[in-house]
Amino acid sequence: MSKLTWFAPGHPAQIVIGFVIWSIWFIAMYGGLSVACQLAPPEVEKGAFTWLNGGLIAFTLLVFALLLFLAWRSGRYCASKHKESDDAVGFERFVGYVSTVLYLIAAVATLAGGLPVLVLSPCS
Amino acid sequence: MSDAKPASSQSEAVSHLARVWGNLPGWGSLAAVNHGTIGLRFMVTGMVFFLVGGVLAMLLRTQLALPEQNIVSAETYGQLFTMHGSVMMFLFAIPVLEGLAIYLIPKMIGARDLVFPRISSLGYYCYLFGGIIIMSSLLLGIAPDSGWFMYTPLSSSEFSPGPGSDFWLLGITFVEISAMAAGIELTVSILCSRAKGMTLSRMPLFCWYILVMALMIVFGFPPLILASILLELERAAGMPFFTVAAGGDPLLWQHLFWLFGHPEVYIIFLPAAGIVSTLIPVFSGRPIVGYRWIVIAVILTGFISFGLWVHHMFTVGIPQLAQAFFSVASMLVAIPTAIQVFAWLATLWRGKVDFQLPMLWVSGFLVIFVCGGLTGVMLALVPFNWQVHDTHFVVAHMHYVLVGGMFFPLIAGLYYWLPLASGRMPSPVIGRWGFWLTFGGFNLTFLLMHLTGLLGMPRRVYTYEAGLGWDSLNLLSSIGSFVMAIGIGLVLLDLLLHFWFGQRASANPWKADTLEWTLDMPPAQYNFASLPTVSSRHPLWDDPQLAERIAAGQEGLTEANSGLRETYGTSAISAQRERLFHLPGNSWLPLYSAMTLAVVCISLLSRWYILALLVVVLTIGLLLRWSWENGGHPSAAPLQPSDPGQRVPVQKEPVQKGSVQKGPVQKGTGHELPLESRTLDGPGRWGMIVTMLANGALYMSLLFGWFYLWTAAPQWSAPDNGPLPLWLLLLCGVPASIALWLFHRLCQRLAVGDALQLQRQLWLSAGFGLLHFLMLLVLFMMAPLDYTKSAHDAVLMVILLYLLGHAGLATVLTAMQALRVARGYVSASLPYEPQVIKPLWFYYLAVYWISVALFFMLPLGWGTT
Numbered sequence: 011m012s013k014l015t016w017f018a019p020g021h022p023a024q025i026v027i028g029f030v031i032w033s034i035w036f037i038a039m040y041g042g043l044s045v046a047c048q049l050a051p052p053e054v055e056k057g058a059f060t061w062l063n064g065g066l067i068a069f070t071l072l073v074f075a076l077l078l079f080l081a082w083r084s085g086r087y088c089a090s091k092h093k094e095s096d097d098a099v100g101f102e103r104f105v106g107y108v109s110t111v112l113y114l115i116a117a118v119a120t121l122a123g124g125l126p127v128l129v130l131s132p133c134s
Numbered sequence: 135m136s137d138a139k140p141a142s143s144q145s146e147a148v149s150h151l152a153r154v155w156g157n158l159p160g161w162g163s164l165a166a167v168n169h170g171t172i173g174l175r176f177m178v179t180g181m182v183f184f185l186v187g188g189v190l191a192m193l194l195r196t197q198l199a200l201p202e203q204n205i206v207s208a209e210t211y212g213q214l215f216t217m218h219g220s221v222m223m224f225l226f227a228i229p230v231l232e233g234l235a236i237y238l239i240p241k242m243i244g245a246r247d248l249v250f251p252r253i254s255s256l257g258y259y260c261y262l263f264g265g266i267i268i269m270s271s272l273l274l275g276i277a278p279d280s281g282w283f284m285y286t287p288l289s290s291s292e293f294s295p296g297p298g299s300d301f302w303l304l305g306i307t308f309v310e311i312s313a314m315a316a317g318i319e320l321t322v323s324i325l326c327s328r329a330k331g332m333t334l335s336r337m338p339l340f341c342w343y344i345l346v347m348a349l350m351i352v353f354g355f356p357p358l359i360l361a362s363i364l365l366e367l368e369r370a371a372g373m374p375f376f377t378v379a380a381g382g383d384p385l386l387w388q389h390l391f392w393l394f395g396h397p398e399v400y401i402i403f404l405p406a407a408g409i410v411s412t413l414i415p416v417f418s419g420r421p422i423v424g425y426r427w428i429v430i431a432v433i434l435t436g437f438i439s440f441g442l443w444v445h446h447m448f449t450v451g452i453p454q455l456a457q458a459f460f461s462v463a464s465m466l467v468a469i470p471t472a473i474q475v476f477a478w479l480a481t482l483w484r485g486k487v488d489f490q491l492p493m494l495w496v497s498g499f500l501v502i503f504v505c506g507g508l509t510g511v512m513l514a515l516v517p518f519n520w521q522v523h524d525t526h527f528v529v530a531h532m533h534y535v536l537v538g539g540m541f542f543p544l545i546a547g548l549y550y551w552l553p554l555a556s557g558r559m560p561s562p563v564i565g566r567w568g569f570w571l572t573f574g575g576f577n578l579t580f581l582l583m584h585l586t587g588l589l590g591m592p593r594r595v596y597t598y599e600a601g602l603g604w605d606s607l608n609l610l611s612s613i614g615s616f617v618m619a620i621g622i623g624l625v626l627l628d629l630l631l632h633f634w635f636g637q638r639a640s641a642n643p644w645k646a647d648t649l650e651w652t653l654d655m656p657p658a659q660y661n662f663a664s665l666p667t668v669s670s671r672h673p674l675w676d677d678p679q680l681a682e683r684i685a686a687g688q689e690g691l692t693e694a695n696s697g698l699r700e701t702y703g704t705s706a707i708s709a710q711r712e713r714l715f716h717l718p719g720n721s722w723l724p725l726y727s728a729m730t731l732a733v734v735c736i737s738l739l740s741r742w743y744i745l746a747l748l749v750v751v752l753t754i755g756l757l758l759r760w761s762w763e764n765g766g767h768p769s770a771a772p773l774q775p776s777d778p779g780q781r782v783p784v785q786k787e788p789v790q791k792g793s794v795q796k797g798p799v800q801k802g803t804g805h806e807l808p809l810e811s812r813t814l815d816g817p818g819r820w821g822m823i824v825t826m827l828a829n830g831a832l833y834m835s836l837l838f839g840w841f842y843l844w845t846a847a848p849q850w851s852a853p854d855n856g857p858l859p860l861w862l863l864l865l866c867g868v869p870a871s872i873a874l875w876l877f878h879r880l881c882q883r884l885a886v887g888d889a890l891q892l893q894r895q896l897w898l899s900a901g902f903g904l905l906h907f908l909m910l911l912v913l914f915m916m917a918p919l920d921y922t923k924s925a926h927d928a929v930l931m932v933i934l935l936y937l938l939g940h941a942g943l944a945t946v947l948t949a950m951q952a953l954r955v956a957r958g959y960v961s962a963s964l965p966y967e968p969q970v971i972k973p974l975w976f977y978y979l980a981v982y983w984i985s986v987a988l989f990f991m992l993p994l995g996w997g998t999t
Contacts, residue, residue, distance in 0.1 A: 022334065022707055029437035036441050040459055041841065047453065048845040101708070104335035104426065111430050119438070119466050126458030133453055 019087030020102035024109035028077060028116035035073045035120055039066060047133035054134050062132045070124030074117050081113035144687040147694075148663050154694040155246070155660035158720050165720040167251035168659050169236050172258050174555070176233025179262055180226050181626070186269065187221035190214050192619060195579070199612035201600035211596035212279030213298070217272050219282025223398070224306055225265045227540055231405040232257075232316040234547060235344045237555075239320060241650035241657065242338050244329025244666045246691075246701040247717050249817035250319040252724050252760065257315035259728030264308030267735055271301035278302040281594060283391050284365070286376040286384040291369050297739060303366045304735050310355050310362075311731070314828060317351030320344055322820040325706040329649065330690070331668040332709045338648050338671075339422065342429050343408025346436040350401050352824055353440070356832035358394035361387055364839070364932070370741070373921050373928035375839070381925035383847040385450055386839055392443035393835065400439040402536065404432065406543035407474060410496055413550055414478050416646045417493040418485025421672060424477040431470035431477075438467045448519045457516050464514030471507055475500070490644070491565040495546035498573045502538025506531060509584070524594075527587025530580045537576060545569075545625060552629070553643050557655040558636030564628040571621025578614025582607045641681070647672035652681035664689035665702055668709075698771060703810055703817070714807045715817055716771045723760045730756060758950065764818075765811040765967050766959040777812070777963055811966045814885055818970040826977040833981055836936070837988065840929050852926045856990050857917045863986045866909040870941065870982055873902035874975045877948060881968050889955075889962035896952035896968075903945035910938055933989050940978045947971050 016023040043066065052060035088106030157166040166172070193214055197205050206214065236254055240247050248254055271277040278298035280289035289299045324345045328337065365387065367373045374380035376387050415422045422428065444452060444460035478500065487493065509531040513519050522528060549560055586607045591598065598604055642651040651674055653661060664687045670676040683689055690711070691702060699717040704710060730753040737746035763769050810816030843850050876899040880892060914934045919927040951968055954960045960967050 025433060026437075029433070033437060033440065036459070036463070040456060043453070043456060044845045045841070101333045101335050104333075107426055108430055108433075111427075112433060115430075115434060115469070119463075122466065123459055123462045126455060126462065130455040130458055132455050 014102075019084045019109070020091070020106055022105055024084060025105060025112060028080060028109065028113040031073060031077060031080075032116040032119055035070070036123065038069065039123070042066070042069075043132060051133040054131055057131050058127070058129050060132060063127050066127045066132075067124060070120060070127065074120045074124070077113050077117035077120060081110055081117060084110040084113055144663070144692075147687055147692050148658075151660045151663065151694050152658060154697060154699055154719070155658070157659065162720065164725055165255075165722045167255045167718065167721055167724065169240050169248045169251065169254055170657060170659060170661075172251075172254040173233045173235075173237025175258050176229050176236060176261065179258075179265070180230030180233060183221050183225035183265055183269075184230070185626075187218055187226055188619065188622065190218040190221065192615065194218060195612040195615040197596060198598075198608050200609065201598050201602075201605055203597055206596065208596045209279065212594075213272065213275075213277040215594055216278045216281055216298075216302075217268075220268065220278070220302060220306070222536075223282060223402075224309055225261075225268065227402045227536070228313055228398070229261050229309075230544065231347075231402065231540070232313065232320075234409075234544075234551075235320055235347070235405060236316060238551065238650060239323060239341060239344060240327075240701075241554075241653060241661055242341055242648055243324060243327065243332060244649050244662065244668065245323065245327040246661050246665070247699065248319050248323045249327055249701075249715055249717065250315075250322070250821060251699075252718050252721050253315045253319050255721070255724035256728055257312035257319075259725055260315070260731060261309050261312035263728055263732040264305050264312070264735070267308065267732065267739075268301055268305035271298060271305075276301070283395060284387070285391075286365065286387040289365065289387075290376060290384075300366065300369060300739055303362045303369075304738055307359055307362045307366075308731065308735050310359055313351050313355055314359075317348045317355070318821055318824045318828065320348035321352065321824050322817050324348070326703055326817050326820055327701055327715060328704050328709050329666050329668045330702065330704060330709060330711050332704075334707065334709075336668060336671045336709075339411040339425065339428055340405075340408040340648075342432050343404045343411065346432045347401050347404040347408075350397050350404070350436050350439070352828045353831045354394050354397035354401060356394075356828055357390045357835040357838075360832050360835045360839070361390035361394075364390075366738075367928075367932070370738070371922070373931065374923070374925050375843075375928055377925070378847070378849055380923055381843065381847055381850045382928075383843055383850075383925075385447070385846065386842055388447050388450065389443070389842060390835060390839065392446045393440075393838075396443045396446065397439045399535065400435055403539045404435065406499075406540045406547075407432075409543040409547035409550070410478060410499060411474070412648070413492050413496050413546055414481050415485070416550075416644050417488045417490060417496075418481050419488070419645075420481065420485040421647075422477060423480040423484060424473075425671065427473050428477050431473040434470040434473075435467065438463060438470070442467060445514055445519065448516050449523045461514055461516050465511060468507060468511050468514075475504060475507075491560060491562055491569070492546045492550040492644075494566065494569045495542050495549065498569065499538055499542035499546065502534055502542060502573075502576065506534030506536075506538050510535060522587055524592055525587035526583045526591045526593055529593050530583035530587060533576075533580045533583075537580075545572075548629065550644065551650075552632065553639035554650060554653070554655055554657065556633055556636070557639055558632050559639050559643065560632045560636060561628050564624055564631070568621050568624035568628060571624065572618050573621070575614045575616070575618025575621055579611050579618060580614075582611045582614070586611070642674065647675040649673055652684050654685075660694075660699075662689070663687055664692040666690075696771075700809075702807070711807060713810050713813050713816065716809050716811065718763070718770070721760075723756060723763075727753060727756045727760065758946070761947075762950070762954075765954075766961075766964040771809050771811055773958070773961075773963055811964055814965060814969050816966055816970075818966070819973070822970050822973045826973050829977065830981075833936070836929070836933065840933075840989065843925055843929065847925065850925065852993050856993060857919055857927065857930060858913055858990060860986075860990060860994070862909075862913055863990055866906060866913060867979075867982055867986060869902040869909065870906040870979055873899045873906060873944075873948070874979045876902065877968070877972060877975050881972050884962065884965040884968060887962050887965075889965070892960070893952050893955040896948055896955060900945055900948040900952060903941065903948055907938065907941040907945055910934070910941055914938060930989060933985055937978075937982055937985060940974075940981065944971070944974050944978050947974065 014021040046062050052062050084106055088103060088110055091103040091106060155168065157163045157168060157171060193206065194211070197203055197211060236248065276297050278284065278289070278301055280294055280299060284299065284302055287293055324341055364375045368375050368377070374382045376382045376384045378384070411422060411428055441463040442460060444456065445464045448457055513522070513528070513531060549565065553559055586604050589603050591604050639655055649666060652666070663685050666673070666680060666684050666689045673680055691700065694700070699719055700714045701717060702711045703713040703715045705712055730749050733749045734746050734753065737749060766772050876895055880895040880899070884892070917930070917934065919931050921928040921931040948971065951960055951971065954967065
């Protein structure tokens with residue numbers, strides 16, 4: 011197997027990076043919401059149209075875009091390895107496939123988790 | 135792979151392997167560390183606790199069978215349901231699955247043992263003694279009665295003044311040592327000791343499940359360990375982490391408990407699902423459909439299950455938006471489960487299913503678990519959750535998920551691997567009776583419990599009035615539970631009787647594809663007469679002669695000519711053989727260490743704190759003695775005359791001349807590879823890194839508690855100025871930073887074979903570590919912390935103690951390294967051990983500076999709150 015850095019597509023670390031990013035997003039959303047509601051809670055009357063919701067959805071979209079990009083990069087790598095047949099490449103193809111799908115699911119999970127920000131008041 | 139060997143030579147090699155790997159006779163077997171022995175002990179002990187938990191359940195159902203009964207009092211009922219839940223979750227479900235994994239993993243990955251055999255043994259004894267301590271509270275009539283999740287303030291001193299909560303907190307924490315030990319060693323073993331050629335993409339699915347489960351234990355258990363420590367500190371020392379009036383918050387317990395508790399459901403489910411993913415292809419006679427998708431689903435479950443904990447707390451008053459995050463995550467977790475269910479169904483659809491006994495239990499699992507999963511999605515919806523919260527509906531859902539998702543696959547697995555462990559087949563007749571009675575009884579008990587829940591019957595009430603519409607449903611539920619008990623009794627009877635009356639099993643009786651079926655039945659302690667090379671996901675299907683070649687000694691590491699227990703160390707990614715792991719043999723140290731820990735536990739329960747402190751010191755001494763007998767120690771793998779004077783670089787096969795050898799080298803025996811203590815990497819280093827991940831999870835939980843109290847505790851208050859001068863804390867960090875720098879530099883030098891003034895450098899590093907420790911100790915002593923009056927000060931007290939403990943440990947281990955250099959156990963030829971300790975230093979320094987920033991600097995900006 012060729013030597014790969016952890017950030018390169020095909021490295022086994024790619025299998026978990028997508029959901030590590032999702033986990034950081036999840037903690038930041040929940041933690042950020044709690045801290046913001048403690049320090050500077052927006053007015054309840056404004057409903058979902060607050061600076062806090064704006065920030066949270068912007069952050070969500072940013073992470074969503076990042077995960078989509080990583081999925082695309084991983085998918086492209088996987089496709090490039092498709093025709094090679096030796097053992098090591100087979101393993102890298104496996105990692106590429108698994109990480110592509112996990113990046114995509116992490117992206118969908120991020121978007122799905124962030125959508126309530128559009129309709130719910132943050133601190134009530 | 136070596137050439138074929140003459141039969142007499144092979145027979146001699148096998149006898150030698152048996153002598154090297156055998157347990158001691160008689161009482162000496164208590165010193166056994168072999169994974170086969172320890173795994174079986176875990177499972178047998180777990181089944182005993184299961185019987186106790188089952189009897190408690192029968193008592194509960196007897197009490198609820200009819201309205202207004204007084205067979206047991208309300209107080210006793212509280213103890214019964216608390217102990218039933220605690221025993222089933224902590225003393226049965228997790229340990230029995232750990233035991234199964236400990237027993238099977240080395241056999242499945244083509245190794246001779248797990249990489250930390252003494253840790254396996256310590257884990258078992260901690261489990262056994264912890265379990266006995268918890269159970270003794272029931273016999274003494276002082277068992278905990280606050281429910282298996284021990285919510286504060288019900289479990290706090292005010293409402294539970296007796297020792298019941300202490301038994302739970304100390305006993306469960308003791309048992310958790312065993313779970314953490316298993317989590318760490320299973321992770322490292324799967325990553326570092328797989329058969330040559332068994333890349334991650336060829337690994338049996340069961341191993342994927344266990345790998346993810348083990349990592350979930352590593353990250354999931356520390357929050358509960360922390361919560362238990364904090365609550366015990368509150369009860370014993372009056373530190374008010376969960377007391378509102380002093381700035382604490384009882385909801386912090388719920389957060390920490392469910393941060394562990396929800397992942398724990400999946401920690402239990404994943405190994406069981408791993409059994410299902412192993413059995414379905416075998417009994418369908420074809421490879422599983424969607425191997426890669428199952429791997430994806432398992433990893434997905436591992437992550438998402440950590441984002442659901444708040445769905446257990448939807449009724450406590452959390453903001454709607456936060457509830458929505460957790461509601462969505464709770465629904466998302468259905469996706470990986472669905473992927474697995476569809477893959478299993480597709481495999482069954484595409485194959486020709488042979489409905490033997492194990493398959494029957496798998497079918498029962500599919501029906502029950504899917505129903506439990508569906509009610510789980512219902513409970514993920516906040517409004518529905520509010521309606522049925524704390525009713526029998528939740529109890530029914532939980533049992534569908536846990537009994538369906540864990541118990542049925544477990545029995546399937548026991549029946550499946552029974553011939554491997556005993557060499558005999560179970561009785562199909564008794565087995566089928568057992569299954570149908572259990573399946574029918576289970577559904578009668580718990581399907582109806584959904585209805586009593588929907589009709590409003592709350593959980594944990596010891597009796598109920600007649601005429602509320604619950605009477606007949608409860609009676610039928612109780613009848614069902616007894617039918618189920620008879621079914622389980624038959625299964626256990628079958629398992630017991632088969633040892634005497636079961637038919638002799640033929641080789642590979644289920645025509646399975648994984649490596650464990652190449653072994654003798656029952657297997658020898660060393661597992662494989664020669665360690666295999668794997669070239670596909672289904673080694674026995676694709677290479678039917680493999681078992682014969684292994685038995686004939688035609689694969690690797692056929693000799694134990696060095697007299698050491700050894701197995702191959704392979705690269706985590708490409709599964710190439712890189713080194714030999716020397717594994718310790720029979721040892722009493724794990725038993726002695728667990729015994730002293732049990733004395734600590736009992737001393738704390740009895741509030742004999744001086745004795746507890748003395749025995750803690752003794753325990754630390756024992757553990758340090760344990761760590762002393764490693765690497766180049768004469769009782770381990772000392773340098774031999776044949777060892778070259780310099781470190782041997784790690785190399786992949788084919789082996790070059792000049793490798794470290796122990797004893798005469800024989801071509802093809804596997805001894806051409808260096809022992810890990812002669813290289814820079816090995817299981818100890820990996821184990822330290824994984825341990826630091828667990829440690830980091832504990833620290834993050836404390837950090838979470840700190841921020842949670844700050845943002846959510848109603849009476850939180852912090853002083854304007856911190857308790858310690860910031861400049862002193864910054865100054866205190868300087869010697870620690872120097873100690874790490876020195877240690878890192880000497881590791882780098884050792885890595886290139888330079889051991890010049892190694893001992894002096896280690897002493898210097900230890901000296902700076904000691905200076906840091908003493909400065910921190912002085913700071914701790916001078917800190918005006920009112921830890922019984924203020925949650926803020928109590929948390930600071932805990933973090934200072936945490937830092938002191940780590941600083942002391944890193945310093946002592948560094949000093950021991952210096953002593954080992956003097957004895958010749960660490961040198962240019964034995965450069966491994968400092969590489970093991972280095973991650974501890976890095977971890978500690980990172981934690982120190984983060985703590986200074988977040989616990990002492992950041993609050994300066996808070997002001998009084």
